[in-house]
Amino acid sequence: MSATLLGSIVRTTVPQSALRRLLALDCVVTTGNGLAYAAFSAPLGRLLGVGQAALLELGLFLVLYGACVGGLAARRRPPVLPVRWVIGANWAWTGLSLVSLLLWDDPTAVGLVWIPAQALVVAALALLQAPALRAASRPQ
Numbered sequence: 335m336s337a338t339l340l341g342s343i344v345r346t347t348v349p350q351s352a353l354r355r356l357l358a359l360d361c362v363v364t365t366g367n368g369l370a371y372a373a374f375s376a377p378l379g380r381l382l383g384v385g386q387a388a389l390l391e392l393g394l395f396l397v398l399y400g401a402c403v404g405g406l407a408a409r410r411r412p413p414v415l416p417v418r419w420v421i422g423a424n425w426a427w428t429g430l431s432l433v434s435l436l437l438w439d440d441p442t443a444v445g446l447v448w449i450p451a452q453a454l455v456v457a458a459l460a461l462l463q464a465p466a467l468r469a470a471s472r473p474q
Contacts, residue, residue: 349472352466354409356466357412357417357420357463359459365396365397368395368396371396382448383445417467418467424463427453428456431452
């Protein structure tokens with residue numbers, strides 16, 4: 335995800351639009367990863383050095399979570415508390431992703447690159463969602 339892409343997503347004069355776009359991007363990224371993890375848990379597990387069952391369960395969770403984030407993005411004015419929860423969940427995901435590198439028995443080289451890379455994407459979303467939520471929450 336490039337800085338130019340993110341900049342074009344959040345550039346708007348309507349704060350609600352930036353927040354909704356960031357939530358929609360979060361939904362697409364999360365659901366896409368979840369579908370890939372669930373559908374290809376065996377080969378991706380081997381590629382990353384993660385157990386197939388764990389990747390399948392994680393994929394199913396991400397699909398459900400992504401759908402919930404998409405539901406927020408679809409609302410004209412996403413409610414503050416659930417969006418805060420999404421931001422917190424993104425920070426938790428980032429931290430747990432990095433901790434998981436220490437807990438794996440045998441991550442592959444690809445796993446050692448993929449996990450921090452996807453954690454950085456999720457952290458970037460959280461970093462952008464927080465000020466977008468503040469801007470969208472201000473009285474108009």
